[in-house]
Amino acid sequence: MHAIAALDSRPVEDPLALQDIEVSDPTVRDRDLLIRVEAVSVNPTDVKRRMKVKADGPPRILGFDGAGTVVALGSAVEGFAVGDEVWWSGDAFRDGSNADLQAVDYRIVSRKPESVSFADAASLPLTAITAWEGMFERMRINREDTGTILMVGGAGGVGSILIQLAKRLTGLRVIATASREESAAWCRRMGADAVADHRDLAASVLELAPDGLEYVFSSYTPGNIEAYGQVLRPFGQIVSIDGGKLDLLPLFAKSIGFHWEYMFARSRYETWDMAEQGRMLAETAALVDAGEVVPTATARIGDFSAAGIREAHRLVESGRLIGKAVVHR
Structure with a gap:
């Protein structure tokens, strides 16, 4: 073939x-x-x-x-x-x-x-499974949950479907990040309630959610942990899909949970x-x-x-x- x-x-x-x-x-x-x-x-x-x-x-x-x-x-x-x-x-x-x-x-x-x-x-398929597993299995969000989730990288493949699933299947408010107007417009088309500028992540998010967030779904994690610690409320949850060595100490004081999402784990280990x-x-x-x-x-x-x-x-x-x-x- x-x-x-x-x-x-x-x-x-x-x-x-x-x-x-x-x-x-x-x-x-x-x-x-x-x-x-x-x-x-x-x-x-x-x-x-x-x-x-x-x-x-x-x-x-x-x-x-x-x-x-x-x-x-x-x-x-x-x-x-x-x-x-x-x-x-x-x-x-x-x-x-x-x-x-x-x-x-x-x-x-x-x-x-x-x-x-x-x-x-x-x-x-890959992005939908990643979003399903990250939200409903790693962070254990259920369909009655409210609060706010931040989708970092909202116009990417995972962000595009996560925004849709979060709006259709949960009660969450969705903030997406983007850095270009065309990316921001796409996030809104997918259903995002608001769009933050990921070039000034913490300040931009806190303008939109002054009391903080409950969840972060991260496509771009290295370099953002400190910002996540600032914008998440105590006992908040993060899912990361991009790997890498990270210093998680900025999450400690708020007892923030951190999860990896790797959708090939099921097939790898049968x-x-x-x-x-x-x-x-x-x-x-x-x-x-x-x-x-x-x-x-x-x-x-x-x-x-x-x-x-x-x-x-x-x-x-x-x-x-x-x-x-x-x-x-």
């Missing part, structure tokens, strides 16, 4: 950064769906992983978000049939969606929304509740079909090749992308 692979950690401008190759079809395990990939989106984690590929190692087929059609089933698969149109976010430790075919554990897959294209569907990710995707699909949530694709590239994937990586690396970049057939 055709696949797009990283063979070395090259700059995205280099035509060899991602290459079209031919590889064997995936091996289908008992719990796998074999899916023909129709569309993918590129996330910051794709860029980070591309830049870690070693020239003396095997080709790396990247890609997490995907939407496509089931073409074969493993012997232990339940609830799916050949021909189903599905979406998923894959497994960080298996070959990804930048290929004609991908084998994915059925427990982390659901049927895609019927009302949108494969391209629009591919914009949501946890007993892996199917929760399939359920989250099914619920998100229902919200999309009901018109409660909109896809977040803003750049649609109709070139399912190394050139098209490189262009999506370039947009992500620019730091100016609003929403998601999608590559489709």
Whole structure:
């Protein structure tokens, strides 16, 4: 089959950064769906992983978000049939969606929304799961909760869907951060109640919420811990999705809780509740079909090749992308 692979950690401008190759079809395990990939989106984690590929190692087929059609089933698969149109976010430790075919554990897959294209569907799985897990599992927000949540990086992929889910599924007030007017306008379009300037984070947030916040969902954590300590109320909660070494001492005096969110933990360790990710995707699909949530694709590239994937990586690396970049057939 055709696949797009990283063979070395090259700059995205280099035509060899991602290459079209031919590889064997995936091996289908008992719990796998074999899916023909129709569309993918590129996330910051794709860029980070591309830049870690070693020239003396095997080709790396990247890609997490995907939407496509089931073409074969493993012997232990339940609830799916050949021909189903599905979406998923894959497994960080298996070959990804930048290929004609991908084998994915059925427990982390659901049927895609019927009302949108494969391209629009591919914009949501990784970010929706990250938002669901971060809000409802890490911070244990429930649907009756009120208060205020700050979404740091509101116009990014995760921010774009978290704002929508928080407004549809909780009683929270949502403040998003942005630094450009077009980013701020996008956050408001997604449903944010207010937009803060992340270049002067603490002062800008406290103008909008003088009594402080209950929750912070952070896409850009290094350098912001002190500001989070200032804007959060005692016993507030932070979820971070970007990793890194951090000094958490500014959170101590207010007994602020800090959580990591890594959506690949379930698939990496094959946890007993892996199917929760399939359920989250099914619920998100229902919200999309009901018109409660909109896809977040803003750049649609109709070139399912190394050139098209490189262009999506370039947009992500620019730091100016609003929403998601999608590559489709």
